[in-house]
Structure formats: structure tokens, C-alpha cells
Amino acid sequence: MTTSREVRLKSRPSGMPVADNFEIASVELPAPGAGEVQIKNLWMTVDPYMRGRMVDRPSYVAPFQIGEALQGGAVGEVVASNAPGLKAGDLVQSMLGWREGFNAPAAMVQKLDTHGLPPQAFLGIAGMPGMTAYVGLLKIAALKPGDVVFVSAAAGAVGSIVCQIAKIMGHTVIGSAGGPEKCAYLKEIGVDHAIDYKAEKDLTAALLKAAPGGIDVYFENVGGEHMEAALNAAKQGARFAICGMIAQYNDSEPPPGPRNMALIIGKSLRLEGFIVSNHFDMLPAYLKDLSGWIAAGKIKWKETVEVGIENAPTAFIKLFKGENIGKMLVKLG
Amino acid sequence: MTTSREVRLKSRPSGMPVADNFEIASVELPAPGAGEVQIKNLWMTVDPYMRGRMVDRPSYVAPFQIGEALQGGAVGEVVASNAPGLKAGDLVQSMLGWREGFNAPAAMVQKLDTHGLPPQAFLGIAGMPGMTAYVGLLKIAALKPGDVVFVSAAAGAVGSIVCQIAKIMGHTVIGSAGGPEKCAYLKEIGVDHAIDYKAEKDLTAALLKAAPGGIDVYFENVGGEHMEAALNAAKQGARFAICGMIAQYNDSEPPPGPRNMALIIGKSLRLEGFIVSNHFDMLPAYLKDLSGWIAAGKIKWKETVEVGIENAPTAFIKLFKGENIGKMLVKLG
Numbered sequence: 001m002t003t004s005r006e007v008r009l010k011s012r013p014s015g016m017p018v019a020d021n022f023e024i025a026s027v028e029l030p031a032p033g034a035g036e037v038q039i040k041n042l043w044m045t046v047d048p049y050m051r052g053r054m055v056d057r058p059s060y061v062a063p064f065q066i067g068e069a070l071q072g073g074a075v076g077e078v079v080a081s082n083a084p085g086l087k088a089g090d091l092v093q094s095m096l097g098w099r100e101g102f103n104a105p106a107a108m109v110q111k112l113d114t115h116g117l118p119p120q121a122f123l124g125i126a127g128m129p130g131m132t133a134y135v136g137l138l139k140i141a142a143l144k145p146g147d148v149v150f151v152s153a154a155a156g157a158v159g160s161i162v163c164q165i166a167k168i169m170g171h172t173v174i175g176s177a178g179g180p181e182k183c184a185y186l187k188e189i190g191v192d193h194a195i196d197y198k199a200e201k202d203l204t205a206a207l208l209k210a211a212p213g214g215i216d217v218y219f220e221n222v223g224g225e226h227m228e229a230a231l232n233a234a235k236q237g238a239r240f241a242i243c244g245m246i247a248q249y250n251d252s253e254p255p256p257g258p259r260n261m262a263l264i265i266g267k268s269l270r271l272e273g274f275i276v277s278n279h280f281d282m283l284p285a286y287l288k289d290l291s292g293w294i295a296a297g298k299i300k301w302k303e304t305v306e307v308g309i310e311n312a313p314t315a316f317i318k319l320f321k322g323e324n325i326g327k328m329l330v331k332l333g
Numbered sequence: 334m335t336t337s338r339e340v341r342l343k344s345r346p347s348g349m350p351v352a353d354n355f356e357i358a359s360v361e362l363p364a365p366g367a368g369e370v371q372i373k374n375l376w377m378t379v380d381p382y383m384r385g386r387m388v389d390r391p392s393y394v395a396p397f398q399i400g401e402a403l404q405g406g407a408v409g410e411v412v413a414s415n416a417p418g419l420k421a422g423d424l425v426q427s428m429l430g431w432r433e434g435f436n437a438p439a440a441m442v443q444k445l446d447t448h449g450l451p452p453q454a455f456l457g458i459a460g461m462p463g464m465t466a467y468v469g470l471l472k473i474a475a476l477k478p479g480d481v482v483f484v485s486a487a488a489g490a491v492g493s494i495v496c497q498i499a500k501i502m503g504h505t506v507i508g509s510a511g512g513p514e515k516c517a518y519l520k521e522i523g524v525d526h527a528i529d530y531k532a533e534k535d536l537t538a539a540l541l542k543a544a545p546g547g548i549d550v551y552f553e554n555v556g557g558e559h560m561e562a563a564l565n566a567a568k569q570g571a572r573f574a575i576c577g578m579i580a581q582y583n584d585s586e587p588p589p590g591p592r593n594m595a596l597i598i599g600k601s602l603r604l605e606g607f608i609v610s611n612h613f614d615m616l617p618a619y620l621k622d623l624s625g626w627i628a629a630g631k632i633k634w635k636e637t638v639e640v641g642i643e644n645a646p647t648a649f650i651k652l653f654k655g656e657n658i659g660k661m662l663v664k665l666g
Binding site: 256261 | 385392393556560576577594597598603604607
């Protein structure tokens with residue numbers, strides 16, 4: 001018998017999540033039953049999309065329930081196995097984050113071959129955020145030679161990979177992020193023009209200064225004013241990959257959309273939303289490309305790490321305050 | 334020498350266009366010069382997109398200039414020709430509407446073979462509005478078997494053709510229009526559910542009542558509240574063909590966009606704007622399909638007609654007041 005602490009949803013956030021929306025509870029884990037494994041989580045991820053699951057409404061994933069442990073991506077280690085194919089010491093991935101450990105049927109975890117990468121990379125560059133960048137840029141935005149690419153939340157887990165993939169493919173990249181530290185990071189990863197949106201009064205003007213001829217592709221992570229600026233700066237036939245709108249996830253009454261929606265017509269724009277889980281067919285291609293880029297030293301990643309399950313809510317809240325550069329993670333093991 | 338009256342832009346409309354934004358002037362037409370023809374216009378079209386050209390801003394077509402005759406689609410008859418290939422009595426199409434007659438180089442008009450249709454049909458069902466419906470539905474929205482289709486401004490020149498093409502192809506069609514007369518027309522052309530948006534307090538509720546399972550395709554002619562309802566009612570992976578946003582063409586400060594833009598992500602929606610002139614490669618296919626549908630009695634069209642060049646501004650203004658069913662035309666000849 002071992003003890004695992006977990007984070008439960010205590011109350012649904014209204015606006016920005018606060019510490020009191022969460023509670024830490026302890027559960028006892030017996031020895032794993034037949035066909036089960038016991039996992040000790042080493043790392044868990046916090047992602048903006050989880051905010052949507054805290055609201056009680058129909059969506060593409062079921063809402064979290066009050067009093068129950070939250071869920072999300074995690075990387076862990078098998079500590080006891082009562083199932084064939086998995087043994088103590090094996091690394092695994094699961095959607096059972098937000099807890100220090102768990103027992104589960106073996107089918108609920110996937111054995112992880114790290115190919116020499118640190119295991120937590122599979123929650124970032126080699127996981128869902130990396131795939132999101134790849135799918136959004138190559139499939140949804142259908143990146144083509146010569147495209148000028150604009151990325152919002154460009155220093156974030158997804159945005160920073162979007163910027164680098166576009167740079168590897170030879171594009172001019174404009175990234176927007178909040179504050180000088182993030183903008184310095186953007187320069188470090190090769191972004192051509194870093195816009196500190198917090199320092200700009202007129203985001204459209206800043207964007208058109210960076211891209212006087214306009215943009216061909218917009219990778220949308222933010223929404224609101226960023227979308228409006230992107231519509232204003234879009235060239236004829238520009239494509240928007242709509243990945244997230246973090247600026248409004250905490251609004252109890254969502255803000256009105258951009259005033260310049262009619263530009264979609266005159267400029268023949270295509271705006272397309274996507275959920276990475278619908279595009280897992282591209283995973284082998286991504287991992288192949290990624291391993292080449294990593295081997296060639298062409299791609300970097302950064303982590304912002306909180307330590308201990310008790311700090312998972314803090315890590316999550318910091319996402320919405322923009323207090324991360326690169327992937328926000330919680331180290332558990 | 335003959336006299337032609339023409340409509341000139343006297344002042345740029347601010348909000349809803351008014352009669353005083355236009356002036357009627359007379360010009361004398363000499364005999365056509367070498368390579369020129371003289372045309373007497375029989376019909377001219379007024380279309381919502383022309384409102385955009387009355388604003389002095391960069392767009393996909395140059396703005397109209399104060400003091401100059403407006404332009405737009407027209408069908409006319411050659412009255413004198415000084416050019417090979419055209420002779421008196423020939424029917425032609427041109428973009429030199431808003432005037433009773435004109436002299437122009439022969440290359441500025443296209444000889445018209447009506448295939449037995451009334452000539453003004455080439456300003457509607459067999460012209461730009463018909464092509465717009467066809468392109469938007471088949472290419473932009475990529476209509477596929479089983480799709481439930483929602484059309485706004487469904488009793489208008491474009492919308493009424495969209496509805497009928499979708500019905501011919503076996504789809505469930507929901508049309509929105511303002512007032513009982515238009516809704517009766519929608520039933521007449523086979524629309525499954527006609528929504529009188531002026532009589533509905535909650536357009537989303539009305540749409541979901543007509544399409545309890547949601548919509549797959551939205552053909553957008555209106556914008557604003559209609560877009561918001563369509564986003565709410567969209568199924569996973571729905572496609573929006575964004576053709577127009579007539580509700581806001583007269584707003585000097587465009588209204589905010591829909592509050593529910595984030596649904597684009599969770600529902601993986603695709604919104605695509607288009608301008609029919611970028612898709613003329615589909616014209617032969619459209620005319621082939623159309624002639625089959627007309628021969629089989631499968632498609633109808635309706636015209637709302639003002640008579641005389643002096644009433645062209647009235648016809649144009651009526652478009653924005655929703656006072657047309659089907660194609661709004663001005664009979665000149």
C-alpha cells in the first residue's frame with residue numbers, strides 16, 4: 001500500500017482560476033489487481049485547454065467533475081506490474097496526470113521509448129504541443145513556400161515550436177509575446193520579428209511594420225485583439241490555423257469577436273479550427289521530422305517547471321498569467 | 334449623337350445609402366470611334382458588394398470616385414458598331430451598368446448567347462449571383478452527401494439559388510429570411526425549414542429547432558447574429574462559405590464579431606471567404622449543370638424590378654432594406 005496525492009476540482013473557476021478552485025487529497029493505492037499496473041508519475045503537464053474542461057458544458061471532451069481528480073498528460077514509471085508487457089522501471093505515458101501515482105489497467109498507459117530524449121519532452125516538443133504546432137502549420141494552414149507566418153503566444157509551448165518549424169522551412173516569422181524576456185527568447189529561437197504586444201498600442205501597426213506586405217499564415221493561440229490585427233494584416237488568400245484563444249478562456253461572458261470579420265470575404269481568407277487529436281495520422285511524420293531536426297541541432301525547447309503536486313494548481317494558473325516560457329510542467333518524481 | 338443618362342456617385346454614403354448620395358447626369362454619345370461599339374443597356378444589376386466600392390479604402394476592387402458614373406453588370410444591345418465581330422442588334426454583357434448607354438472598345442463587352450433564357454437572367458441565375466451560389470456551395474463549403482445546409486438571406490439573388498442547388502442535390506436545407514412573404518417563397522422553392530429571423534427572438538434556438546442535430550454547411554450572406562447562431566448550431570467539422578455580410582455594410586463603425594468564435598476550435602470549423610471572380614474556372618461546369626436543371630424544371634428564379642435609370646438608386650437602397658425577393662434588377666431598355 002502506498003499513498004498518492006492528487007489534485008481535485010473543488011469548485012468551478014469563475015474567471016481566472018484561483019488556488020481555492022483546487023484541493024489536494026490523498027488516496028491509498030493497493031497492489032495492482034490482475035491486468036493492472038501501478039505508476040509513479042514523474043512529470044505532468046498543465047495546458048490551456050484544461051480550462052475549458054473546468055466548465056460544465058458540452059465540448060469535444062467531457063467536463064471535469066467537482067470532487068474528482070483532474071486529468072491530463074503525464075509521464076511516469078511502472079513501480080509494480082500485474083500485467084504482461086510492462087515491468088517495474090518501464091517508462092509510460094498516460095492521461096492520468098494531476099496525481100502522484102495511480103493503479104490502472106495496462107491499456108490505459110502507453111509504454112514510452114524516449115529515443116534518448118528526456119521523458120518530459122513527450123509532454124512538450126515530442127508530444128501534444130509539438131504535434132499541434134506541426135499539424136496546424138503544415139496541414140491546417142497548409143504552409144507553402146514564401147509564406148510570411150505570424151504566431152501569437154509565440155514563446156509558449158506550441159507557439160515556440162511553430163516559430164521554429166516555420167524557420168527551418170525557410171519562412172519569415174513574426175512572433176508576438178508579452179514582455180522583453182519572452183521577446184528575447186523569440187530572437188534566440190530565430191524569429192525574425194518579435195512583437196511585445198504588451199508594449200504596443202496598435203497591434204495592427206506593429207504587425208504591418210514587421211510584415212509590410214502582409215501575412216500569409218496566422219497561427220492563432222490568443223484570440224481577441226490578435227485575431228483582429230491578423231485579419232487587418234492578412235494578404236489575399238491568407239490561412240489562419242485556429243489553435244487556441246487563451247485570452248478569453250477565463251471570461252465568463254466571452255468577449256465580442258473582431259470588428260473586421262468582413263475582411264474574410266474581400267481577402268478570401270480561410271480560418272480553420274483544429275484539435276490535434278483528430279490528426280494523429282501525422283504523428284509518425286512529425287516524429288521522423290523532429291528527430292532529424294533535433295539531431296541537426298535545428299530545434300530548441302524550454303521548460304518552465306513547478307515542483308510537487310501541491311504546486312500543480314499554481315502552474316496551471318501561471319499559464320493564464322503568461323508566466324511561462326516554453327512548456328509549463330510540474331515535476332512530480 | 335444620342336443622349337444617355339447615367340448615375341454618378343454624388344457623395345459617399347454614411348450608413349444606409351440615401352437618394353442624395355447619387356445624381357443623374359446626361360452625356361452625349363457621338364458615333365462610336367474605330368474599334369468601338371455603342372451599346373444601349375437593357376438591364377442593369379444592383380448588388381450588395383457595390384456598397385463596399387462606395388467607401389474610399391483599398392479593397393479587392395477599386396473604390397468608385399465621386400462625380401463619376403458607377404459601374405456594375407449590365408446587359409445591352411449593340412446599336413452601332415465600328416468594330417469587327419459585333420453588329421447592331423447583338424446582345425452583349427458588360428460591367429458598364431448604371432447608365433442607359435455607352436461607347437466602348439469592343440473588348441469591353443462580351444457577346445451574349447442567351448440559349449433561350451431572358452437576357453436579364455445573365456445578371457442573376459445565369460450570371461454572377463448564380464455562379465456565386467454554385468462556387469460557394471460546391472467548392473468553398475465542399476458540400477458532401479448528407480450535409481444539412483443553412484442559408485442566410487435565403488430569398489435573395491444568391492441565397493435562393495444556393496437553397497435550390499442544395500435541394501437538387503438531396504440535402505436538408507434551412508433558409509433564413511425576413512418576413513412571411515419571403516418565407517413563403519422559400520417554401521415554394523423547396524426549402525425544408527424557413528426561419529423568419531425578424532419574428533425570432535433567439536435565432537440559435539430557431540435554427541436548432543429546424544436542425545436538432547446541427548448544421549454541416551453555412552452559406553453566409555448576412556453576418557452578425559446569423560454568424561453567431563450558425564457557430565452555435567454547427568456540427569463538428571462544419572464548413573462556412575462566407576459570401577457576404579450585408580447586415581453590416583452600412584455600419585460606419587463595423588459591429589463586433591460573434592462572441593462565440595472559440596467554437597471554431599472545439600468544433601474544428603472551417604470558415605472561408607470567397608470572391609466569385611477568383612473562381613471563373615467553374616463557369617462552364619455551372620452553365621452545364623444549370624441548363625440541365627432549367628430543362629428539367631428543377632430550378633426557379635424571381636426578379637424584383639425597378640424601371641428606369643432614375644430609379645437605380647432606389648433599387649440599390651432597397652437591397653439593404655430587404656425589399657427584394659430574388660434578383661434586384663433595373664430595367665432600362
